[in-house]
Amino acid sequence: MGLLSKKDAALIKDPLADNNPITIQVLGICSALAITAELEASIVMSISVLFVLGVGNVVISLMRNIIPSKIRIIVQLIVVATLVIIVDLVLKAFAYELSKTLSVFVGLIITNCIIMGRFEAFALGNGPWRSFLDGIGNALGYAVILIIVGFFRELLGSGTLLGIPVLGDPIEKTGLYAFGYENNGFMLLSPMALIVVGIIIWVQRSRNTALVED
Amino acid sequence: MEHIELFFKSIFIDNMVFATFLGMCSYLAVSKKVSTAVGLGAAVIFVLAITVPLNWLLDQYVLQPGALSWLGAEYADYDLSFLSFIMFIATIATMVQLVEIVVEKFSPSLYNSLGIFLPLIAVNCAILGGSLFMQSREIATLGLATTYGIGSGIGWFLAILAIAAIREKIRYSNVPPALRGLGITFIITGLMAIGFMSFGGMLTGGDEEETKEDTTVEVQVNATEDNIEIANNTKIEE
Numbered sequence: 001m002g003l004l005s006k007k008d009a010a011l012i013k014d015p016l017a018d019n020n021p022i023t024i025q026v027l028g029i030c031s032a033l034a035i036t037a038e039l040e041a042s043i044v045m046s047i048s049v050l051f052v053l054g055v056g057n058v059v060i061s062l063m064r065n066i067i068p069s070k071i072r073i074i075v076q077l078i079v080v081a082t083l084v085i086i087v088d089l090v091l092k093a094f095a096y097e098l099s100k101t102l103s104v105f106v107g108l109i110i111t112n113c114i115i116m117g118r119f120e121a122f123a124l125g126n127g128p129w130r131s132f133l134d135g136i137g138n139a140l141g142y143a144v145i146l147i148i149v150g151f152f153r154e155l156l157g158s159g160t161l162l163g164i165p166v167l168g169d170p171i172e173k174t175g176l177y178a179f180g181y182e183n184n185g186f187m188l189l190s191p192m193a194l195i196v197v198g199i200i201i202w203v204q205r206s207r208n209t210a211l212v213e214d
Numbered sequence: 215m216e217h218i219e220l221f222f223k224s225i226f227i228d229n230m231v232f233a234t235f236l237g238m239c240s241y242l243a244v245s246k247k248v249s250t251a252v253g254l255g256a257a258v259i260f261v262l263a264i265t266v267p268l269n270w271l272l273d274q275y276v277l278q279p280g281a282l283s284w285l286g287a288e289y290a291d292y293d294l295s296f297l298s299f300i301m302f303i304a305t306i307a308t309m310v311q312l313v314e315i316v317v318e319k320f321s322p323s324l325y326n327s328l329g330i331f332l333p334l335i336a337v338n339c340a341i342l343g344g345s346l347f348m349q350s351r352e353i354a355t356l357g358l359a360t361t362y363g364i365g366s367g368i369g370w371f372l373a374i375l376a377i378a379a380i381r382e383k384i385r386y387s388n389v390p391p392a393l394r395g396l397g398i399t400f401i402i403t404g405l406m407a408i409g410f411m412s413f414g415g416m417l418t419g420g421d422e423e424e425t426k427e428d429t430t431v432e433v434q435v436n437a438t439e440d441n442i443e444i445a446n447n448t449k450i451e452e
Contacts, residue, residue, distance in 0.1 A: 023396070026239060026242050026243060029235070029238040029239055029242065030235055030237060030238045030340075030343075032235075034234055034235045073307065073333065073336060077304075077307055077336070078300065081299050081300040081303050082300065085296060085297075085299055088296075089296060104346035104347060107346050108339050108343055108346070110303055110342060111338065111339040111341070111343075113339075190233065190234075190407060191232070191407035193235070193404075194400050194403050194404035194407060195401055195404035198393075198397050198398070198404065199401075201396055201400060202392050202393050209391070209392070
């Protein structure tokens with residue numbers, strides 16, 4: 001494996017598929033779905049979560065022996081809130097339009113259950129390096145679902161990817177539109193995000209029947 | 215009138231679960247049985263009804279640009295709004311802790327039946343989301359903020375009650391194995407959200423009518439080519 005031992009590599013690989021935070025652990029769905037109408041927003045959100053979860057896990061792991069267990073939730077919330085304020089200010093400085101699109105959902109990274117879940121389940125009991133890998137792995141698992149949903153919703157909903165038209169021009173009727181294709185505006189509405197995630201879960205569990213519930 | 219409008223708007227049109235996807239984690243995790251769903255829903259209503267007005271006061275007198283002017287003219291330039299996340303979450307964590315202590319003291323049976331879910335309300339996105347939407351939508355008075363808090367809480371309660379009832383029934387249905395449990399819950403929630411979108415037309419009466427008409431005329435003029443596209447764009451900008 002070279003750089004990583006087998007056990008460390010599993011920390012990154014598991015959350016990508018068989019222990020995915022969204023489709024299996026059912027965490028972090030709240031802020032994930034509302035911003036996936038555009039691929040760009042999904043990617044920026046994924047990067048923000050990657051930063052908060054990676055750094056936060058290391059910080060909590062370094063402090064794990066000095067946090068009194070009774071007030072650990074408040075300590076964790078303060079750490080996350082500080083990191084999220086950094087992300088929010090950076091977004092406002094360098095991508096103001098995008099931070100408007102994401103609106104309150106950047107702030108809601110604070111209450112993203114993946115982050116609290118990983119702090120509680122992993123960082124409080126493991127060293128900084130392993131916690132870092134675990135944070136990165138789970139954030140990537142979150143990112144995979146967000147990007148898949150964002151890809152399909154933007155492609156089918158407005159015929160663009162990252163804002164670039166890929167299916168032709170809907171007004172001048174070029175490309176696919178020449179054959180009578182229409183954008184499915186329904187995909188841009190929020191309920192479709194839930195249905196797309198439902199379909200992803202369906203596909204994933206059909207391929208790996210060990211994950212089926214009941 | 216304003217209160218009634220905001221109340222119904224926050225229950226049906228801006229429903230926490232179906233319109234903004236907030237509080238989904240606990241919504242999916244705690245909706246297997248109606249009885250626990252009711253307990254959690256009631257706790258969410260209560261916490262939202264307290265934290266939204268409290269955070270409104272905090273926002274109005276400490277955090278907004280110029281909010282500190284009551285301390286004296288020299289403080290009028292301060293803008294502490296970057297602190298709002300940390301202040302809001304501190305209020306919420308404190309209130310949840312207080313609620314927990316009070317419930318444990320006066321109703322141990324309710325405390326036991328809620329168990330772990332009570333402290334978890336602190337990290338329920340619906341609660342923080344309520345405060346953040348209160349801030350970004352610039353709700354004008356303390357009374358309206360309270361109405362908004364209670365209304366959003368009731369909206370969340372309705373949603374979790376409905377899905378819990380459906381999930382209790384669906385246990386006897388023949389769902390494809392790979393879709394059982396989580397998958398079908400997602401899809402049902404999506405369908406319910408589509409249903410709730412129809413409430414969007416509920417509040418079009420009153421003095422807003424004239425401006426509404428103007429915009430539709432404009433849209434129709436512009437929308438000779440692709441009506442749906444433009445209608446969608448305006449929807450998103452809202």
